[in-house]
Amino acid sequence: MNNHQAEATQAEIMVVDDTPTNLQLLSSILIEQGYQVRSMIDGLLALESALCDPPDLILLDIIMPKIDGYDVCKQLKSNQKTEGIPVIFISALDETWDKVKAFAVGGADYITKPFQVEEVLARVENQLTLHKLRTQLIEQNQLLQQEIRDRISAQAALESLNQELETRIQARTVELRDYLEQLRNLESQLREALDREKEVSDLKSRIIFTISHEYRTPLMTILSSVELLEKYRHRLNDSQQVKHFWRIQAAVKHMTTLVNDLLFINQAEFDRLDFKPVVLNLVTFCQELFAPIQSSLGAKHSLVFSSVRDWEPISGDPKILRQIMTNIISNAIKYSPD
Structure with missing residues (x-):
């Protein structure tokens, strides 16, 4: 047994998917690598199981009955007992918005179906390693904090009241300096946001003015041609009538172009191109x-x-x-x- 498999036997992975074939395939892949696998067919069962006995990692489908993967992850992250479990979403949804939402609710990674076995194993191993290192770091940080507290306590017992007061004043001074710097940064960001908002408002005003002005000419063209056709069509020959139809068609195309330009500008303005x-x-x-x-x-x-x-x-x-x-x-x- 290699080092990876030896470590894998210590890691328990929960696989949540409402499609039995996908559930069986993922479970088989992980078991072959030495992982302990807990298979769940729906999100509610997965939540109950995770709260009762938290696994080391969760592979979570998104589209499921009763409760979808997003809500499952959100509830896991809202519970202190399960908030630290890394969640890897694995779904056929491949739109950027789906991935953004997955990370927003607390997902650690995202795998798109159909998946590659190597990718699944690599991402699982990576998240388990990160989780292990993060846990070790938290433990070391707690030990360090305790050591710092012990030293501070011992030092405080030896120092005079005046020295302790001076230390507190210096610490407070640093905090105030940092706070003032944060206020300056926030003020600068607020000014920039207001300037951008004003630019956007000015741009919208210019666009509305331009479009309303540009619309008048084709509208007048359409109106005049329609009135002429309505009143004098019996006097106009085919060529003259076709000419007015062309004018109407050209005006409509021009108005369509204006609308498309407006939509294009709006999409560009809000980064939706x-x-x-x-x-x-x-x-x-x-x-x-x-x-x-x-x-x-x-x-x-x-x-x-x-x-x-x-x-x-x-x-x-x-x-x-x-x-x-x-x-x-x-x-x-x-x-x-x-």
Whole structure:
């Protein structure tokens, strides 16, 4: 038996999963490595068992009937008897929010299903080692604190009242100095937060003003074309009617672009942009981007794309890059002289 297996026989792991096949597979993997395994089919049984006899580590599924893994972990961490048990979540949920929530309720690690056996064993061993070191550190710290208390007590018995008073004054002075420094830091952070809030408020005001101003032109275009079609459609030939329909369609597209721009800015402002970079051929990307814009231009403007050299592929999010470049080109066309 190697050192790892010798240590593993001393460690008891609770596995909690409502899927029997997953429960059996994880239990078998851990038993083969010499761990003692306690299998639980639901969260309520796991809580009762852990409170009665705390294990050294818990592998915990998230989606379960009666009570999910998040609530199980939260209740474990709220009880002094079980708060120190490391909990490794193991779930098919792979969204960032799911992992953030797992750590927020007290999880020590997170494994995504389908899992690799090596990863499970490595993370289990790592958390057991950390838990062991943490326990040793707490014990050593308690011994050290006791030793410090004993020395202070012995020293206090030998020192005069004046020396003891001076020590307390010095300690209080340090605390006050640290407290004042903390107040300064908090004041600085508060000012920065207020400045950021003002910037966001100003940006929102400018966006609302710009959007409301930009909406007037396409709305007037739609309104005038609709009124003309309503009143004079029997006098207009097909070409003239199609022209008004095109004006309405162009105005609607412009309004849609404004809404998309507003949503894009809002997502960027609150760091909610879903950034998915891929390898892009910049020339091909630009050609595909320019083609529909070129076809929609009137006789007053022309748009030509050319590449002076071969570009290396780049890594970027095509959706975000298309949004930015479309806005730049649209503004260039919009504000170019006729």
